[in-house]
Amino acid sequence: MLPGGVTTARIGALDWDVAHRAFPAALTRKAPLVRTCVGCRKRAPASELLRFVVVEDEAGPHRFRLVPDPARRAPGRGAHLHPDPACLSLAQRRRAFGRALRISGVPDAGALVEFIGPDEQGRTTDMSTR
Numbered sequence: 001m002l003p004g005g006v007t008t009a010r011i012g013a014l015d016w017d018v019a020h021r022a023f024p025a026a027l028t029r030k031a032p033l034v035r036t037c038v039g040c041r042k043r044a045p046a047s048e049l050l051r052f053v054v055v056e057d058e059a060g061p062h063r064f065r066l067v068p069d070p071a072r073r074a075p076g077r078g079a080h081l082h083p084d085p086a087c088l089s090l091a092q093r094r095r096a097f098g099r100a101l102r103i104s105g106v107p108d109a110g111a112l113v114e115f116i117g118p119d120e121q122g123r124t125t126d127m128s129t130r
């Protein structure tokens, strides 16, 4: 082993310096992934939004279902939404799902509604009071 504590300390300081040069701040600092909520159209860190994907329904062609993907790993075309009933109903009223996912018609959002839950205030559709 190395004699004394001084040399060891100097090596340690050197390593620290090298590490800082090898890994610039851009890499060590996590850049937030920003996505747009299809409901309120606000941009937010992806971690604050619920990702969902669209899958073609077994019931037939051109019938689609929205499936929540909280793990953000499902393949396929996805979009993002605040896990908020208000944003969900907003997206439904604006028919934003079809547009965001580039599908025709209105997809079945049943699984999403179930995942996010009902509006706590009981205002599922009326946004005029906000």
Ligand SMILES: [Zn+2]
Pocket: 037, 038, 039, 040, 041, 042, 081, 082, 084, 087
């Ligand atoms: Zn939103």
